[in-house]
Amino acid sequence: MRSPAPWHSPVQPAPGFDAARVRALFPALAEADEVYLDSASTTQKPLPVIEAVEGYHRRHTANAGRGTYRWATVLEREIESIRARTADFLGARPDEIVFTPGATAGLNAVALAWGLAELDDGDEILYSPRDHAANVYPWVQLRTTLARFGRHIRLVPYRVTALGEADIDDLAARVTPRTRLITVSHLHHVFGALTTLEELRDRVDPRVLWCFDCSQSGGHLPIDVRALGADFAVLSAHKMFGTTGTGVLYCARRVHDRLTAFLPGGNSAVRVADSMLQPAEMPRRLEGGTPNIPGILALGAALEVLTDMGLPRVAEHNRVLTRRLIDGLRPVPGLRFLPGPAHAPCENGYGIVSFTLDGIGATDLGFVVAELGFLVRTGAHCVPADAGAERVQPVDAGGPNGLADADSVRVSTHVYTTGDDIDRFVRCVATIASEVR
Template sequence: MRSPAPWSAPAGPPAARDRSPAPRRADVRPLFPALAETSEVYLDSASTTQKPRPVIEAVHRYHSTRTANAGRGTYPWATALTRDLEGVREHTARFLGAAPDEVVFTAGATAGLNAVALAWGLAALGDGDEILYSPRDHASNVYPWWQLRTTLARFGRHIRLVPYRVTALGEADVDDIAAKLTPRTRLITVAHLHHVFGALSTLEELRGRIDPGVLLCFDCSQSGGHLPVRVTELGADFAVLSAHKMFGAPGTGVLYCRRRVHDQLTAFLPGGNSGVAPAESGLAPRAMPARLEGGTPDIAGILALGAALDFLDEAGLDTVAAHNRALTERLVSGLRPLPGLEFLPGPAHAPCDNGYGIVSFTLDGIGSTDLGFVLAEFGFLVRTGAHCVPPRGGPAGQAAADDDSVRVSTHLYNTADEIDRFVRCVATIATEVR
């Protein structure tokens, strides 16, 4: 019999469990095997998080015991898996404050945003319709709309992509968005937590200023697993999550589709067990969420997502958010006095202390890529470069010089001591390069 993990979520749906106390911060780090095997300091959680033991075991358990397909066979292995996956769907719905039929499993946040473009955009947008977006968002929240515009143009429908600005704090500029709304605006898409700037955008200031028919799409890749995400409070019609950024496995994601948009969605992955069924006139769409879930699901990844949600339930999202905020404030205050260091938009420019675990900066005298190599030599693992932000000026544009930066991103397993050591290392480099 397999020995229980040092700390793993008890069986059964979260709502029915006796809640055990959240583990103390000092008890969390040993649950991440990769961190126990290295002395390096991992500061790239915005790219992908380390995986706790319960998530690793969920993947291993599926591949090593009673491996089967879900939603097809009638024998016990298959039916048990089908129930397990629906249990994860229900858990995800509770996590977001949604209904189970509003939760679609995808191959990741990129796949989720492309699903919106294909399942909604191709069918619902007409000639002259407009989408408001930020060119400074992650490419996964920019390129699908560029591609949609190109695809529709081939069939004689020309849509407009209207860019809006980002403030000095790194947030979506709601005044600029409001000024660019027109009767042809159909969708506003925004990064809930920006992947470079670490700034939160909720569009709350636009409540009552947007026509109810305008749909809202939130990229929650960075906020999911870092702070509470409640789609109803956001007023979201679409929202995407990336499992590998919230302790889950890569290749798995979530697309939230509000019920009011279900009738506007068409199946875009027809095939085995897909979202369509034979009809007299060809193919008829099935009910949601099956309509958008063609093909064999990533069973191991979805089970891992369930384990990750259990882990986050036990740790507490408020605890995670408070921990990342404390580390962010410590990092900003430590880096601020360093000569030649300049912060990108984000928490360093906020009028009060805040932060969600993401800080980006440049340092005079050394390029960010070279700085990243030097930091890695000293054992600090950070992300450098343009961070998947598209080139300025659209598809034919070029990356600007200030698009190259160092990004530090933390999570529950990072410590104040690691931040202090990192600041001292950057301070030494700053002195040497001057």
């Protein structure tokens, strides 16, 4: 089945970005001959982020808040300043921002700090088996753990549409009086589709909690957790110019009294009578132990870079590149797009496009284009082969080409990607397609 007709208005460069000046911010790109097209896996690091990490290790290394001397107290104030900056970035309050080792750790924190204490026998979590494993396996593990204590919860899968979005009607049909949490990928890591669940909100009991995996949308487009109606949301710093090992967990105030200290240690709990531990106030309740100080400082620098660039401009830049890539690849014989922006009736997309090519496997194609200087991601992209859910059929429609579960090539962009990068990649794929045919 062929894809819809391409968008017809001419491609224009995104306004306001000087390609040379932007790329000069990222030292790794200045030294590379390859074209980096794997920003959905991790982004390149700008100079302010690198300097934040080096500065911590070169000057005044200390444990934040663990001493009364100036090095420690200055670091503590800086971390709290970054917490407030992160809250502004998301439209939240500082006490709703928890620093974590990453988005995966954040989703597991929701499962442990909320799920273990709150879920009863027969309760349900709605999720997509097509999401990243980090938004599937924590719920599977939670179900396994609770079963050991005699509480049996259900994981209810919902469909994904041909556009790569959560199927709102299917999701609404699966909500029951036992539904306790709906979890969704805000911007899908393979399909590049945006899901807000806005159409569903008035159709669901307000007691149901909403969890958004914003790993791919963070740093790519503006996020307002209140507009999303999120109770939980996670971000991955290394996908938004920061470093690995750092993430953000947003916890709305309405759920604070339902969260336990799942990681007892320094800061997260206080000792009271009879050897009982009383959880500390949020967000410390979920931040036991020494934080990743250089990672948090790097996150602060990354937020400044993104704010200076302007997230609406970043989103527009990636939208233009997405459209340019799709329109360029569409005529290639044997190329088939996975669900996502290529099948949308209007212009959308935020920098992620996945496809397959007849006559050559995704891994081999990835190897060939890498040898020719283009760095892309191939494979299943951390989509679980078996999510371990009760089988509610059909789980999803499989996309317009039945390719939702196929290994694929994923191309992902950011501000340092140029139109020329995209055009050269398209010509490379077209050449390979003609040869394999």
